[in-house]
Amino acid sequence: MSIDVSDLAALRVERVRAIAGRLRELRGPLLPILHAVQHELGHVDPADVPVIADVLNIAVAEVHGVVTFYRDFRREPGGRATVRICRAEACQAVGAEALAAHATRRLGVGFGETTSDRAISLDEVFCLGNCALGPAVQVDGTLHGRVSPARLDALLGEVATA
Ligand code: FES
Numbered sequence: 001m002s003i004d005v006s007d008l009a010a011l012r013v014e015r016v017r018a019i020a021g022r023l024r025e026l027r028g029p030l031l032p033i034l035h036a037v038q039h040e041l042g043h044v045d046p047a048d049v050p051v052i053a054d055v056l057n058i059a060v061a062e063v064h065g066v067v068t069f070y071r072d073f074r075r076e077p078g079g080r081a082t083v084r085i086c087r088a089e090a091c092q093a094v095g096a097e098a099l100a101a102h103a104t105r106r107l108g109v110g111f112g113e114t115t116s117d118r119a120i121s122l123d124e125v126f127c128l129g130n131c132a133l134g135p136a137v138q139v140d141g142t143l144h145g146r147v148s149p150a151r152l153d154a155l156l157g158e159v160a161t162a
Pocket of ligand 1: 087089090126127128129132134
């Protein structure tokens with residue numbers, strides 16, 4: 001039995017509606033709902049926006065504005081691995097910008113994007129709590145410190161072949 005794309009879309013709407021319904025009573029529920037959707041469904045799809053707006057009884061533009069304002073929200077499915085590079089001040093002072101430029105060149109994508117083979121999503125982050133050991137990089141939740149371009153290449157190679 002095959003599952004139709006429209007069935008999947010309907011299933012997603014149902015899940016987004018359930019998440020929003022579960023959290024709608026929180027004070028300031030929009031951000032927690034968006035985080036929960038991303039956590040549980042991988043990203044905040046543009047099609048999720050009107051569903052959330054409907055549950056919260058607010059304007060679609062308001063939800064859209066928040067999703068696009070915060071860099072945290074991915075608006076398309078992510079890659080199989082996620083690489084996050086810290087670009088905050090302490091890491092910048094020890095070469096994070098050069099590392100960031102190296103990563104975008106090496107992967108051929110910008111921050112917030114995913115490689116065309118969907119292997120790796122590249123994200124920027126502003127402090128990973130590892131400031132004394134910058135430049136800091138997180139690969140699928142594992143923190144790495146003092147990451148040089150060569151070390152980053154090795155980490156990217158490991159996740160690309162995982
Ligand atoms: S500034 Fe990069 S980990 Fe804190």
